[in-house]
Amino acid sequence: MLAMECEFLAKKFDRFGWERERNTPAQDRLMLDFMDALQDFPLPEVQAACKAAVISNPNKMPNEGHVRAEIMRGRAQRVRDLPRSSLEPRAKRGDPANADNILREIGFIPRRICADSDQQGAK
Structure with a gap:
């Protein structure tokens, strides 16, 4: 062709x-x-x-x-x-302050290791 x-x-x-x-x-x-x-x-x-x-x-x-x-x-x-996004830029993936938000965003809730054994069972 x-x-x-x-x-x-x-x-x-x-x-x-x-x-x-x-x-x-x-x-x-x-x-x-x-x-x-x-x-x-x-x-x-x-x-x-x-x-x-x-x-x-x-x-x-x-x-x-x-x-x-x-x-x-x-x-x-x-x-x-293409339409421009009006959303603010997302936090960087490597930002430790935003790590919990990123994990929740993708549907992953990690188990935390706690010093108190009672708190560990609750989480």
Whole structure:
């Protein structure tokens, strides 16, 4: 599917006379580079990035670097759009003053060793 995205872009811009280059090592290499650079991204994200790359620079054939940059810009924007937490930051896990609260929060109530044997049985 990534190879098809590369072909769609190339046909839009008629890069290097794309049809004349069909089944040549040069065209195969262009497609392999495109696929290698974008293989780790979901297809809908690649498709959206291809559209964004064409819109942002309509006079230039986007290459895999342009598409990848658009993917990264889109991801950064989605992270920026996430709602910010209004909660105060939690106490650090290593804070001894907060240790009992942390243990209760996760549902663990430890048995305490006490000097008085009567108190130990009560706990």
